[in-house]
Amino acid sequence: MNRRVFFLIPLVVFLILTGYFAVGLTKDPKRLPSMLEGKPVPDFDLKPIKGRDNKGFASTDLKGSVALVNIFGSWCVACRAEHPFLMDLKESGAVTIHGIDWREEDPDAGAAWLKKHGDPYALVGDDPKSRAAIAFGVTGAPETFLVDAKGVIRHKIVGPLDKKIWENTVKPMIERLRKVGAS
Amino acid sequence: MRYLILFLGLLVFASPVSAVDPSEMLSNSLMETRAREISKGLRCVVCQNQSIDDSDAALARDLRVLVRERLVAGDSDNEVVEYVVSRYGDFVLLKPPFKGATLVLWGGPVLFVLIAFFAGLGFYRRQRRGAPSKPAAVALSNTERARLNDLLDKDGS
Structure with a gap:
């Protein structure tokens, strides 16, 4: 073999590494792959939060129609930012939203927060010890799961759900799921 | 203390x-x-x-x-x-x-050690075969020596 070719090896290695870094460094290390997409929702049975009229929230409530499950907390700043969009979504009637109130230190805080900022949820479950959050593989709030009529998790949104993510990803997925479910 | x-x-x-x-x-x-x-x-x-x-x-x-x-x-x-x-x-x-998806992670270091080993071995063999990689040192000519002394003198002053 021509020995000159060997001088090119470091350059080739460098270019390959540059390629990897160019892709890898633009990724957010906080975004972990979801283990649960395509799998049934984990079993959970949460008590209602104090000060809100409902019966709590359990995995069996997710059978029958497409729904969103939103992990939030009154302590969570990003949830506050997300909240107006969830209210709009509820107003539009596009999809049922259920909430998991995660890690409230003060048991009254969740209901008070919903009273102050509006309550977009059909059912809300209390998860003070992260049981449901861990079962869902949640790493931070807010996170939102799209669950189909059979109770299978179809998509996970890490961070605030907004109009852009809704229009581009979630809404088309819901329409597709409903079409499949109806036929 | x-x-x-x-x-x-x-x-x-x-x-x-x-x-x-x-x-x-x-x-x-x-x-x-x-x-x-x-x-x-x-x-x-x-x-x-x-x-x-x-x-x-x-x-x-x-x-x-x-x-x-x-x-x-x-x-x-x-x-x-x-x-x-x-x-x-x-x-x-x-x-x-240790599984399919992590093969590069675990196997990578071993692979690099092997590459380094064989590259070193190849280099060593070529040296032993007596292929001169560099020309042997040649003594300076008289003109070169005079120029060098000249430069060193200038530098010293």
Whole structure:
């Protein structure tokens, strides 16, 4: 073999590494792959939060129609930012939203927060010890799961759900799921 | 000096601290030891480069409690770890498992050592075969020597 070719090896290695870094460094290390997409929702049975009229929230409530499950907390700043969009979504009637109130230190805080900022949820479950959050593989709030009529998790949104993510990803997925479910 | 000795003496009693709160600990010390070992191998998903045993994050605390509850309920160490992996993926294991997806990770260093070894071996063989890689040193000619002396003199002044 021509020995000159060997001088090119470091350059080739460098270019390959540059390629990897160019892709890898633009990724957010906080975004972990979801283990649960395509799998049934984990079993959970949460008590209602104090000060809100409902019966709590359990995995069996997710059978029958497409729904969103939103992990939030009154302590969570990003949830506050997300909240107006969830209210709009509820107003539009596009999809049922259920909430998991995660890690409230003060048991009254969740209901008070919903009273102050509006309550977009059909059912809300209390998860003070992260049981449901861990079962869902949640790493931070807010996170939102799209669950189909059979109770299978179809998509996970890490961070605030907004109009852009809704229009581009979630809404088309819901329409597709409903079409499949109806036929 | 006395303070220095006191300080060094106190260091003898220093030990690494973990974030485990006494209220979380199990009364069964054998089980507590197992829980600690499992916790040391699980990554805190909030702070990522700490184990849940080291981390003060609320979620890490809840995971530690969960590990203990599962042990008390009769799970084996593997079953506890498998449960957490089924929720968060291999990513939560501080020591990733050896399998298809991690082959490059585990095999990479070995591969590079082999490449270096064979490259070195090839180089060594070529040297032994007597292929001169550099021309032998040639003595300076008289003109060159005179020029060098000239330069050195200039530099010295």
